[in-house]
Amino acid sequence: MAAVKVKVDGREISVERGTNLIETAKLAGVFVPSFCYHPGLPVVGVCRICLCELEGRPKLVAGCATGAEEGMRVITRSEKVAAARKAVMEFLLIHHPLDCPMCDKGGECTLQDYTMLMGPSRSRFRFEKLTWPEEDVGGKLVLNKNRCILCMRCVNLCKDVAGLDEIAVLSRGEQTYIGTVDGRKIENELAGNIADICPVGALTSKDFRFKARPWELTNVPSVCQLCSKGCNIMVGYHPRRNQIARHTARTNMDVNQWWICDRGRGGFHQVHEPNRILAPSRKGDRGRVAASWQDATAEIAVALRDIIVRHGARAVGVLGSGTLTNEEQYLTRAIFRDGLGIAHVDFPRRPQKEVVYRKFTIEGDKDPNARGAELCGVTPVQNGLGVRDMVRAAAEGTIKALIFLRGGPLDLFGEPPIVSRALENVELLVVLDMLPSPVSERAHWILPGVSFAEKDGTFTNSKGRVQRIRKVLTLKGDTREDWRILQSLGQALGVYPAKDPDPERIFARLAQAIPAFSGLSYAVLGELGAPIAAATADVAVG
Amino acid sequence: MTATRTATFEPVLTKTMSLPDGHTLGVYKKHGGYEGLALALRKTPDEVIDMVKRSGLRGRGGAGFPTGNKWGFVPKSTDKPKYMCVNADESEPGAFKDRLICQKDPHQLLEGTLIGSYAIGAGRAYIYIRGEFAHEARILERAIEEAREAGYVGSNILGSGWSCEVTMYVGAGAYICGEETGLIESLEGKRGWPRLKPPFPAVVGLFGCPTVVNNVETLACVPHIMKRGWEWFAGIGPERNSGPKLYGLSGHVVKPGVFELPMGVSLRELIYEYGEGVPGGRPVKGVIPGGASCPVLRGDEIDLPMDFDSLTRAGSLFGTGTPIVMDDTTCMVRAAWITARFFAHESCGQCTPCREGCGWLQRLLWKIEEGRGEEKDLETILSVTDQIEGNTICALGDAAAWPARGFAKKYRDEFLQHIHEKRCPLSGGSLH
Numbered sequence: 001m002a003a004v005k006v007k008v009d010g011r012e013i014s015v016e017r018g019t020n021l022i023e024t025a026k027l028a029g030v031f032v033p034s035f036c037y038h039p040g041l042p043v044v045g046v047c048r049i050c051l052c053e054l055e056g057r058p059k060l061v062a063g064c065a066t067g068a069e070e071g072m073r074v075i076t077r078s079e080k081v082a083a084a085r086k087a088v089m090e091f092l093l094i095h096h097p098l099d100c101p102m103c104d105k106g107g108e109c110t111l112q113d114y115t116m117l118m119g120p121s122r123s124r125f126r127f128e129k130l131t132w133p134e135e136d137v138g139g140k141l142v143l144n145k146n147r148c149i150l151c152m153r154c155v156n157l158c159k160d161v162a163g164l165d166e167i168a169v170l171s172r173g174e175q176t177y178i179g180t181v182d183g184r185k186i187e188n189e190l191a192g193n194i195a196d197i198c199p200v201g202a203l204t205s206k207d208f209r210f211k212a213r214p215w216e217l218t219n220v221p222s223v224c225q226l227c228s229k230g231c232n233i234m235v236g237y238h239p240r241r242n243q244i245a246r247h248t249a250r251t252n253m254d255v256n257q258w259w260i261c262d263r264g265r266g267g268f269h270q271v272h273e274p275n276r277i278l279a280p281s282r283k284g285d286r287g288r289v290a291a292s293w294q295d296a297t298a299e300i301a302v303a304l305r306d307i308i309v310r311h312g313a314r315a316v317g318v319l320g321s322g323t324l325t326n327e328e329q330y331l332t333r334a335i336f337r338d339g340l341g342i343a344h345v346d347f348p349r350r351p352q353k354e355v356v357y358r359k360f361t362i363e364g365d366k367d368p369n370a371r372g373a374e375l376c377g378v379t380p381v382q383n384g385l386g387v388r389d390m391v392r393a394a395a396e397g398t399i400k401a402l403i404f405l406r407g408g409p410l411d412l413f414g415e416p417p418i419v420s421r422a423l424e425n426v427e428l429l430v431v432l433d434m435l436p437s438p439v440s441e442r443a444h445w446i447l448p449g450v451s452f453a454e455k456d457g458t459f460t461n462s463k464g465r466v467q468r469i470r471k472v473l474t475l476k477g478d479t480r481e482d483w484r485i486l487q488s489l490g491q492a493l494g495v496y497p498a499k500d501p502d503p504e505r506i507f508a509r510l511a512q513a514i515p516a517f518s519g520l521s522y523a524v525l526g527e528l529g530a531p532i533a534a535a536t537a538d539v540a541v542g
Numbered sequence: 543m544t545a546t547r548t549a550t551f552e553p554v555l556t557k558t559m560s561l562p563d564g565h566t567l568g569v570y571k572k573h574g575g576y577e578g579l580a581l582a583l584r585k586t587p588d589e590v591i592d593m594v595k596r597s598g599l600r601g602r603g604g605a606g607f608p609t610g611n612k613w614g615f616v617p618k619s620t621d622k623p624k625y626m627c628v629n630a631d632e633s634e635p636g637a638f639k640d641r642l643i644c645q646k647d648p649h650q651l652l653e654g655t656l657i658g659s660y661a662i663g664a665g666r667a668y669i670y671i672r673g674e675f676a677h678e679a680r681i682l683e684r685a686i687e688e689a690r691e692a693g694y695v696g697s698n699i700l701g702s703g704w705s706c707e708v709t710m711y712v713g714a715g716a717y718i719c720g721e722e723t724g725l726i727e728s729l730e731g732k733r734g735w736p737r738l739k740p741p742f743p744a745v746v747g748l749f750g751c752p753t754v755v756n757n758v759e760t761l762a763c764v765p766h767i768m769k770r771g772w773e774w775f776a777g778i779g780p781e782r783n784s785g786p787k788l789y790g791l792s793g794h795v796v797k798p799g800v801f802e803l804p805m806g807v808s809l810r811e812l813i814y815e816y817g818e819g820v821p822g823g824r825p826v827k828g829v830i831p832g833g834a835s836c837p838v839l840r841g842d843e844i845d846l847p848m849d850f851d852s853l854t855r856a857g858s859l860f861g862t863g864t865p866i867v868m869d870d871t872t873c874m875v876r877a878a879w880i881t882a883r884f885f886a887h888e889s890c891g892q893c894t895p896c897r898e899g900c901g902w903l904q905r906l907l908w909k910i911e912e913g914r915g916e917e918k919d920l921e922t923i924l925s926v927t928d929q930i931e932g933n934t935i936c937a938l939g940d941a942a943a944w945p946a947r948g949f950a951k952k953y954r955d956e957f958l959q960h961i962h963e964k965r966c967p968l969s970g971g972s973l974h
Contacts (some may be wrong), residue, residue: 046893048933059932065738087929091863091898124922127905150891169733169891174901176891304582 004070008326009077021052021063021074030076033085033114035199036151037064039541040258042160051084052076060084077107089119095129105201107214110202111149130174138185140206141194145177148202153176154194160373161259163189163358190360192262192502196248205246209264212238212245218474221457221527223252224264225323228365230461231256231264235345236451237472244268252528255465261362270451277448278477293480300445301387301492303428307401313341317390319348320378321406322367322481325457326466327506329369329376331486332405337377339495347373363462394422401428407437410463432485433539448479455481456503458525460532467529468519554766555786559646565681567688570649575723576694578765582657587630590661593889594764597772598784603757604833604861605630605852605950615744616662622751626659626667627729631713631720633672634833637862642800649684652708654761656694657768659706662754663709666707671724673715681789683710712902717888722755722934724890733890736936746968759788779805783849790864791817806847813844813867824869832861835941836880837948857892873968874956878949880906885942900931903946910957913965920957923958
């Protein structure tokens with residue numbers, strides 16, 4: 001497409017021909033309001049708030065539906081445009097309940113913001129307003145039609161992105177309303193995005209509503225943990241309560257565009273599970289006994305060393321995890337594989353069926369960092385055993401020590417009786433995890449790790465894009481970041497002397513050591529991440 | 543009454559309508575039916591378009607867009623199929639002329655449709671008829687069957703090598719489906735929501751293909767242009783407003799009905815000569831000249847020619863050329879409210895100003911009619927119409943704004959009387 005020169009309120013800029021006037025104006029530094037327009041959805045041009053004047057044209061045009069042409073002169077600061085915007089604002093509010101104080105959208109509502117910006121401060125409408133009852137429409141959403149401005153975003157999200165006609169416009173005239181088809185519940189797993197893009201409080205998230213006011217939340221950019229896609233999210237947390245209130249989609253055109261799935265949207269709940277493991281402990285004769293970090297790491301190191309001395313490094317199996325960060329994968333490899341010479345290093349995979357929507361796929365690989373684990377070398381070497389064989393070898397008694405860097409459900413390995421026998425047979429069972437599991441219940445040592453929201457680090461998605469997660473919450477109880485735990489274990493074992501104060505420095509070592517990551521640093525990754533080195537993209541480091 | 547220019551006018555559109563079985567192929571053919579099609583098929587499509595352009599035929603659906611030009615916008619070189627859509631969704635209050643053609647002379651419409659399809663290169667024509675016209679739909683269905691059997695519809699029409707199918711589509715009953723892109727959406731099986739333009743239907747229309755949407759009466763004129771020549775058509779009526787016209791006269795007239803007269807007939811002549819005046823000799827208080835969306839004219843404004851340009855100059859609109867006459871017993875606030883209620887009911891609900899503004903106008907007008915009005919309500923009415931006009935996707939918003947503003951401005955005193963007396967001075971105390 002050719003570039004054209006356009007003037008917006010006298011400011012000349014060059015844009016691609018056909019760029020709509022809202023985007024054109026934005027590039028020229030001019031704000032054009034919009035309700036129905038969304039860059040990721042079809043243009044509908046229904047709200048009429050983006051009306052602009054074109055020099056030489058008698059009628060105003062919808063900015064969203066008009067493409068830039070050579071020599072076009074767009075005027076947004078005229079009395080005519082101001083009057084049209086004010087008219088739309090007044091019209092949109094005539095039946096609106098003005099219930100901002102009890103509306104979940106209050107504080108991040110486009111209608112509220114524009115009313116403050118340019119709306120009439122009082123209405124001339126002196127009639128009874130149309131009212132509608134609140135409705136559960138499925139999709140973890142609640143529909144309040146009183147607040148709806150019929151922008152069609154929800155309809156088009158389902159239609160265009162999910163490819164399903166689950167929400168429709170019904171009736172006509174001022175009785176027009178949004179509803180589900182035949183009153184059925186919305187089932188698609190992208191519906192949560194509607195709560196993000198609804199410009200008013202018409203469709204709000206059941207999970208988030210009444211939990212917090214938007215202005216109480218701090219939003220921190222992060223990456224979703226629920227599959228290998230690596231969707232960019234905003235973690236909205238409540239600093240005073242040290243609690244995450246919601247995840248919202250964060251735009252990254254190379255990964256998830258504007259959307260996230262509903263599983264990821266609810267992906268923070270595990271952080272606040274009431275049964276989080278909060279302190280290191282050992283298995284005593286009568287139940288679990290709390291231990292200090294110092295004792296725990298020292299005693300685990302002694303026990304592990306002892307087994308290696310007696311039975312050799314092939315008597316130890318390390319089960320890593322595709323849920324740990326690249327930095328932690330690197331430490332796993334450096335300590336156990338390189339440092340102790342353990343060959344049986346692997347991590348379990350949790351494939352599920354992928355869910356394919358018209359313009360969005362929820363990936364089947366449920367580990368957010370399987371790629372990172374492979375690239376960093378959390379994989380067997382020198383005829384080392386994989387996950388299943390390690391468990392079998394432990395059940396048969398050839399493996400004497402198992403280290404689980406996350407427990408996971410027993411049926412993960414397919415054969416629960418064998419797994420039980422393995423866990424009971426081993427002389428040393430160490431589990432590093434956030435939540436109790438059948439594995440941790442039998443562990444000689446439990447080390448409480450943390451969630452993605454309690455540490456910094458990076459993940460590598462299935463396409464080889466490295467992206468950062470950030471620590472948003474203060475640590476609970478006596479938990480510690482997994483990278484810190486691994487690092488102190490490496491020191492206690494005498495195989496990893498470095499004492500880095502943060503994952504950024506561990507990442508620098510990783511980038512030196514592993515070719516796929518060469519050239520990358522936290523600065524290079526920035527907010528949106530960066531791809532691993534192209535030449536190594538398809539090669540797992542062996 | 544002065545001698546009229548219309549005395550020598552020979553009706554063509556309604557010529558065979560009063561004959562027994564005038565709606566059948568036999569009677570239609572006996573009076574020269576389908577000769578226009580045969581003539582057109584001997585010309586190139588461009589020659590047909592050129593004839594229609596020269597005739598000066600303007601769309602009879604209300605907007606008055608030159609038909610030949612509309613046909614000329616259809617791209618010549620395209621791989622896509624092209625479509626002709628007949629707009630038989632006549633729903634404007636006051637308009638009932640297209641219905642007459644469908645009912646009494648369906649073959650005239652079919653012939654025009656086929657010529658139009660040939661001109662634009664369409665292999666399929668759809669007749670979109672409003673759901674309430676069930677009787678007319680049956681008549682048209684039968685006419686299509688007759689025409690197919692006679693070789694006017696289907697493949698290799700009249701041995702020309704050109705083929706065209708004609709399909710009926712019965713709408714579900716919405717005024718907005720008469721808006722051409724609303725019609726197209728409805729025809730595609732969707733909600734009849736008008737599309738954003740550009741692109742215009744001539745380029746991206748039905749199923750994304752080049753499409754022409756023409757009004758019934760417009761197409762009915764076409765066979766006559768083929769048979770009698772463009773010069774004949776252009777010679778009728780004022781310049782740029784040529785041709786015969788079906789005027790649908792209703793309201794307070796002795797003899798309401800459809801009258802075929804030349805374009806430019808005076809409104810007074812139409813009412814007093816053809817409509818035989820107002821019952822009881824009462825004065826004309828106002829006339830809505832071209833269907834409900836056209837701003838009202840006062841009784842002293844009826845000495846003007848009924849054509850597109852004259853009515854626009856007079857601050858109103860020619861619309862479909864179907865005047866509604868109101869005598870001095872009519873409450874103009876109530877008339878305004880009835881009109882506003884119609885548009886509020888028919889607003890598709892898609893874009894903000896029309897969806898919200900029409901309902902507001904209706905409430906304001908009813909408030910005044912009920913005797914609860916305040917002077918500021920009158921200003922609000924005018925302001926709301928300003929806020930709707932020109933800001934919507936389609937013309938329905940304008941169509942709702944114009945009459946409300948027209949009534950409020952032309953009958954301001956009557957509105958104020960309602961407000962000051964806190965009652966309707968004309969309804970005799972009863973509002974229902």
